[in-house]
Amino acid sequence: MNKTCKLALVGLAALHLCTAAPIIACDDTLIMLLTAQNPGSEFSRVIRSFSTDLTALGIALKAKEKASFDAEMAKVMESWLEFSKKYMTSPPEEARNDLRWASKTSETARSIGEIRRLVNEKKFIEAHDRVLELNSKMGAFFEAFGVSDEKQLFISASTNLTTLERALLGDDREASANMVKELTSNLASFAPLLEGHTDNRTADASKLLLELAGDIEQNQELKAFDGKLQQLRTIFEELRSQVLMREWFPGLKN
Secondary structure (H helix, E strand, O other), rough: OHHHHHHHHHHHHHHHHHOOOOOOOOOHHHHHHHHOOOOOHHHHHHHHHHHHHHHHHHHHHHHHHOOHHHHHHHHHHHHHHHHHHHHOOOOOHHHOOOHHHHHHHHHHHHHHHHHHHOOOOOOHHHHHHHHHHHHHHHHHHHHHOOHHHHHHHHHHHHHHHHHHHHHHHHHOHHHHHHHHHHHHHHHHHHHHHOOOOOOOHHHHHHHHHHHHHHHHHHHOOOHHHHHHHHHHHHHHHHHHHHHHHHHHHHOOOO
């Protein structure tokens, strides 16, 4: 298959994942992937909206470029209100057998309340940490959807990347080291899914993980390594996209 055709297929796949979500690039949002099978459903629309607003709040808090984040917080509250009205106690059809659904939504509501309190008190670092924590749990809403082993791997890697970000920004050396080990395991699980696909960046990811492991062992401020984490996140997203391309277009060659 020629390069032009490959690029066209990649574009179609990206467009499919980004439908109805123009604010955030699709590779930055696992929810886009998890709702891609039925992107037009009401549940997909509502949870994407909430995830988009929550991520936007987190990005703004991390940037620290404003004195107030009331507008971003209001968007989160608005999209969560829509979600809770429809699904607080009654899950969507796909998750009808999820016995923990009500507890998941209740825990999410409590987390949002805590984030709102921290934002109101201008405790923005703590608020950002709680946003990251909540983001890392979003995949739990899809546990009863019967997602494939590949998507379970995507959820695990995404969760571990976010947990590592929290640990680095919080200067938690032990948790950071543990997450690097978990991500190394995740990376190993990608290998069989990309067998024969020589044009992948697993070696780059492995190198970054080794560097981070060494950095964490040294007595330095861990938040200085957030840049390496973001590079690692980008590579994992690229690997994820390559796995999806092989799944959606089995005849696609390097």
